Amino acid sequence: MASVFSGAPPQGGPGYSFKQIPTAAPSGERQHGFYPYTDNGGSTLGISGEKFTILAGDTRHTQGYNINTRYAPKLFKIGGEGPENKGARIVLSVVGFAADGDALKERLDTIVKMYKYQHGKPMTVSACAQRLSHILYNKRFFPYYVHAILGGLDEEGRGALYSYDPVGSYEREQCRAAGAAASLIMPFLDNQVNFKNQYEAGSGTGHDLQARVAQPLPRNVVEDLVRDAFTSAVERHIEVGDGLQMMIITQDGIEETYTPLKRD
Amino acid sequence: MTSIGTGYDLSNSVFSPDGRNFQVEYAVKAVENGGTAIGIRCKDGIVLALEKLITSKLLKPGANKRIATVDRNMGVVSSGLLPDGRHFVSRARDEAAEWRRLYKSPTPTSALANRMGSYVQMYTLYSSVRPFGVTAIVGGWDSEAELPVDGQVGSGPKVGSGGKKDGAKYGGPFLYMIEPSGLYWGYYGAATGKGRQIAKSELEKLSLSEGNLSLEEGVKEAARIIYVAHDDNKDKDFELEMTWVSSLDGPTKGRHEEVPKELREEAERLAKKALEGDDDDDDDEKMEE
Amino acid sequence: MNHFPQTWGRPRDDVYGAYDHSHFQTAGPQQHTQSPIVTGTSVVAAKFKDGVVIAADNLASYGSLARFTDVKRIRKFNDQVVVGFGGDVSDMQYLDRLLNSLDVRENYSTTETPLNAKNLHTYLSKVMYKRRSDFNPLWNHLLIAGLDGESKPFLASADLLGTTFAAPTLATGFGAHLAQPILRRTVPDEASVQNVSKDEAVRLVKECMKVLFYRDARSLDKYSIAVITKEGVELKQDEKLENQSWAFAEGIRGYGTQVN
Numbered sequence: 084m085a086s087v088f089s090g091a092p093p094q095g096g097p098g099y100s101f102k103q104i105p106t107a108a109p110s111g112e113r114q115h116g117f118y119p120y121t122d123n124g125g126s127t128l129g130i131s132g133e134k135f136t137i138l139a140g141d142t143r144h145t146q147g148y149n150i151n152t153r154y155a156p157k158l159f160k161i162g163g164e165g166p167e168n169k170g171a172r173i174v175l176s177v178v179g180f181a182a183d184g185d186a187l188k189e190r191l192d193t194i195v196k197m198y199k200y201q202h203g204k205p206m207t208v209s210a211c212a213q214r215l216s217h218i219l220y221n222k223r224f225f226p227y228y229v230h231a232i233l234g235g236l237d238e239e240g241r242g243a244l245y246s247y248d249p250v251g252s253y254e255r256e257q258c259r260a261a262g263a264a265a266s267l268i269m270p271f272l273d274n275q276v277n278f279k280n281q282y283e284a285g286s287g288t289g290h291d292l293q294a295r296v297a298q299p300l301p302r303n304v305v306e307d308l309v310r311d312a313f314t315s316a317v318e319r320h321i322e323v324g325d326g327l328q329m330m331i332i333t334q335d336g337i338e339e340t341y342t343p344l345k346r347d
Numbered sequence: 348m349t350s351i352g353t354g355y356d357l358s359n360s361v362f363s364p365d366g367r368n369f370q371v372e373y374a375v376k377a378v379e380n381g382g383t384a385i386g387i388r389c390k391d392g393i394v395l396a397l398e399k400l401i402t403s404k405l406l407k408p409g410a411n412k413r414i415a416t417v418d419r420n421m422g423v424v425s426s427g428l429l430p431d432g433r434h435f436v437s438r439a440r441d442e443a444a445e446w447r448r449l450y451k452s453p454t455p456t457s458a459l460a461n462r463m464g465s466y467v468q469m470y471t472l473y474s475s476v477r478p479f480g481v482t483a484i485v486g487g488w489d490s491e492a493e494l495p496v497d498g499q500v501g502s503g504p505k506v507g508s509g510g511k512k513d514g515a516k517y518g519g520p521f522l523y524m525i526e527p528s529g530l531y532w533g534y535y536g537a538a539t540g541k542g543r544q545i546a547k548s549e550l551e552k553l554s555l556s557e558g559n560l561s562l563e564e565g566v567k568e569a570a571r572i573i574y575v576a577h578d579d580n581k582d583k584d585f586e587l588e589m590t591w592v593s594s595l596d597g598p599t600k601g602r603h604e605e606v607p608k609e610l611r612e613e614a615e616r617l618a619k620k621a622l623e624g625d626d627d628d629d630d631d632e633k634m635e636e
Numbered sequence: 637m638n639h640f641p642q643t644w645g646r647p648r649d650d651v652y653g654a655y656d657h658s659h660f661q662t663a664g665p666q667q668h669t670q671s672p673i674v675t676g677t678s679v680v681a682a683k684f685k686d687g688v689v690i691a692a693d694n695l696a697s698y699g700s701l702a703r704f705t706d707v708k709r710i711r712k713f714n715d716q717v718v719v720g721f722g723g724d725v726s727d728m729q730y731l732d733r734l735l736n737s738l739d740v741r742e743n744y745s746t747t748e749t750p751l752n753a754k755n756l757h758t759y760l761s762k763v764m765y766k767r768r769s770d771f772n773p774l775w776n777h778l779l780i781a782g783l784d785g786e787s788k789p790f791l792a793s794a795d796l797l798g799t800t801f802a803a804p805t806l807a808t809g810f811g812a813h814l815a816q817p818i819l820r821r822t823v824p825d826e827a828s829v830q831n832v833s834k835d836e837a838v839r840l841v842k843e844c845m846k847v848l849f850y851r852d853a854r855s856l857d858k859y860s861i862a863v864i865t866k867e868g869v870e871l872k873q874d875e876k877l878e879n880q881s882w883a884f885a886e887g888i889r890g891y892g893t894q895v896n
Contacts, residue, residue, distance in 0.1 A: 116670035119768050121797055145802045149812050151793070152803035153825070181799035225769075242886055411724035416744050440744065444737060451733070497736055498729035500696070605746050 124322030131242030178262030208235035220251030381426035421487035426540030428480030456487035460523035468529025542576025678811030685867035753782030765798025
């Protein structure tokens with residue numbers, strides 16, 4: 084019935100001067116003057132030890148030269164029970180665009196919790212680490228603009244630390260600094276954690292020099308390193324300051340500490 | 348049931364030779380088995396009341412509310428098939444929300460009754476569906492104040508009429524009842540369900556058309572009527588559920604809310620007393636005889 | 637001539653060539669908001685020991701034109717939440733209606749606890765983040781003020797990028813530069829919130845509104861102010877700035893009568 088009243092010309096007949104149907108706009112193409120990212124500053128840092136992992140981040144939240152708030156955590160417990168993540172053994176730190184960081188945290192947290200409901204056992208850090216990589220990679224054409232560090236304990240109970248780029252490339256490391264003051268903290272860590280440019284005393288000169296071999300550091304040493312790293316970063320970087328939050332993941336759970344930093 | 352065996356009652360939307368739609372009439376029968384529901388249009392508000400029959404002792408008292416809020420200022424109580432009632436409410440909420448989206452103001456009760464009337468009527472037209480097994484009473488208070496448009500940001504010109512009409516009257520209490528056929532009328536007092544006959548005769552005694560009954564009196568009358576209409580012989584337990592909508596300066600400030608516990612219990616006490624009173628009178632009369 | 641009425645009276649293709657449809661095309665790439673149009677300026681808020689104070693002036697600007705002078709940018713959600721809107725006014729109205737429909741839905745059931753400020757902040761920040769992720773942002777910076785699930789003062793922000801943060805004092809737009817330092821003098825951290833009374837907080841926020849009126853060219857001396865406590869929301873929408881002193885202007889080039 085409908086075809087009888089259709090305004091379309093018969094096949095092969097002359098075309099109309101005006102097309103009846105406006106030519107479709109190129110689908111999906113969009114033009115924008117809106118930039119969907121911002122940098123919320125701050126820095127994070129993770130160091131893994133023999134039987135623990137420490138993650139740390141300052142709590143300043145900035146936009147340009149403004150300090151939005153002096154307390155906005157960049158460290159999040161992942162998994163565990165309920166909104167307080169009771170009994171969690173994995174910590175995610177995110178620095179960069181805070182809104183993406185929050186969204187990423189919520190996605191990973193949901194996934195890890197669902198994993199436990201579905202499999203009846205907590206997700207291992209290595210599995211969680213790979214999953215996080217996939218989440219980031221899946222959004223590579225509109226990335227989560229964050230530098231993530233994931234910490235926990237591996238199946239052998241050793242400290243595990245994974246660091247990521249915004250599109251999901253990741254690697255297990257001994258230590259990693261990220262965010263605004265990464266370039267200030269990382270060389271310090273290279274020297275103090277991995278003993279780069281350190282040599283055995285009295286091993287000689289030139290080719291005789293023996294590089295000092297890195298070995299896992301005790302917890303109190305690592306905590307002091309983290310504090311030193313941040314107090315120094317605060318002095319040299321305007322986006323870092325206000326407070327230092329640390330999460331120490333051990334066999335017994337996650338210990339959380341907060342130390343004030345300079346607010347200038 | 349003259350219809351049985353004639354075949355005209357087997358499909359929806361089929362008329363019998365004498366012009367009846369049996370499926371719709373059967374739906375009305377379904378309603379006649381439901382607990383009594385009533386609505387009273389008082390001078391300063393609306394009361395909706397329901398005789399909620401307790402089908403199991405395992406049901407939590409006071410839970411499973413049956414009178415629903417459709418928009419801030421409107422409520423629906425229904426009698427008949429419960430799931431049909433819930434679908435009715437769900438559609439009414441969608442209609443009210445859609446009205447708001449379109450017109451940026453609350454739905455007038457009359458408009459909602461009209462929309463729902465049309466919706467229910469559509470279920471009498473097609474063989475693929477059955478009519479609603481409920482009769483619903485819609486009660487609401489249309490704001491008497493000139494409401495701002497939803498999302499309005501200023502208060503308009505301070506001089507001149509500003510498009511406002513002086514002394515114009517707006518709003519008030521409105522009550523409608525929608526039947527399975529889609530038929531709906533506006534009422535002073537509406538009743539449906541098992542005890543509708545008794546309830547109707549009680550409602551008539553209230554002379555509601557004179558517009559003298561206050562909302563608080565309405566609440567007490569509603570409770571009494573539900574108690575009177577309740578059939579002790581057939582149904583043992585019931586819960587009285589009551590909601591109300593008042594004017595903006597009344598107790599609910601134009602919103603559809605549950606009648607507060609204290610007031611409801613007071614109304615129930617009076618209702619029971621009135622019933623006992625009847626019995627007492629009878630006894631007294633007998634004694635005198 | 638042919639037998640198709642639609643083509644009669646139109647330029648013949650064989651004479652004039654086929655019609656150039658590009659002139660007739662209205663549908664280009666779909667465009668979303670590139671910039672706000674009618675805007676409101678700063679919103680200022682501070683926590684105190686029993687609640688939160690929030691204020692914003694009643695101006696909506698069209699660029700540099702003071703277009704609407706009676707625009708209420710502090711919006712009450714329920715008895716424990718108020719939202720302050722900076723940025724695009726039409727997007728504010730959209731959000732207001734969204735919250736309105738949310739409130740209607742929330743009140744279908746009377747037995748559930750009402751949404752608190754924390755809930756609403758979570759909701760709004762997800763709306764904002766979703767819209768920015770769709771490249772179709774709601775061009776606003778919101779402050780959500782009220783009480784959280786434990787009836788403690790709550791104040792947090794959400795903006796067009798979906799960025800969220802909470803602090804004892806907050807200010808959007810120009811206020812972030814001009815009002816926030818003043819607010820932080822009295823309420824430097826979460827602990828000091830306990831030392832601030834309602835009257836002090838109101839006075840503090842009013843002082844900020846005054847500074848903003850002095851220094852922000854897109855501001856007005858008429859404003860709305862709300863105080864949220866356990867007792868409910870106290871919203872005043874027709875306040876006028878009091879005790880202005882323009883004496884400081886004398887010493888500033890461009891403000892006073894002196895030219896250089």
